[in-house]
Amino acid sequence: MDDLAGAVFLLLWLLVVIGLPIAFIITGRIREKNHFEDIARREAIHRNFPVIDLSFLPAGMTGSRGTLVTGQVVIASDYLKNFFAQYRQIFGGEMKSYQTMMQRAKAEARLRMIEEARKLGAVAVINVRFETSQIGQARGKSAAMSEVLCYGTAVMT
């Protein structure tokens, strides 16, 4: 009877210690993949829409009105990324997991800005700027949260 209880307990313990993190990694990966697909799909829609960081319109375009448009995202890394990142910091080099995280966030912020501009009937977005800041840490552990803001001037004809 004690053996059975012990085995059940061991099994549960393994499930929690190994199973849960694996489940979280898989969920995170799936969500990341879906998000990249979503970004690619939305980028294809806006491919011919000029979004530039110059402060004037491209030659041949004219505008009569302008307004500020913004797009923002707050993203978090996860505990496992942080855990592996700690080991990466021993040897240095590119931190791939953080790189894809920031890439997603920047693309998402930019797309939100573009979508806002298109809703306003803009012909282009000029003077685009990106701003990233760390806005604090989640309770307890050091899972960092970052904010990405993308803003620019939407120009209407």
Add this chain to the structure above:
Amino acid sequence: MIVVNTETIPGHRIIALKGLVQGNTIRAKHLGRDIGAGLKNLVGGELTAYTELLTESRRQAMERMMAQAQQLGANAVVNVRFTTSSVAAGAAELYAYGTAVTVEPVA
């Protein structure tokens, strides 16, 4: 009020400079959102509740900036910049600043 982050406004001419205007707000996250965010930290990804909170806060900072511009008799703010900084654990400052100007449409 026209607000842009370029130095000029398309189709408009700046006729008077009114000076620098600014608006800021410091927001703390609240517990309910924090618990949700804590759970989200397990898988990573976007924290929608925080995105909304910051969007709303940034709008407030901008409104304060625009109110100041209005007080100066301006009808537009050009060259707007945003900054965000963490002032304490769990509190973020959102700051918007720009130059208040009077503009008129180019005939």
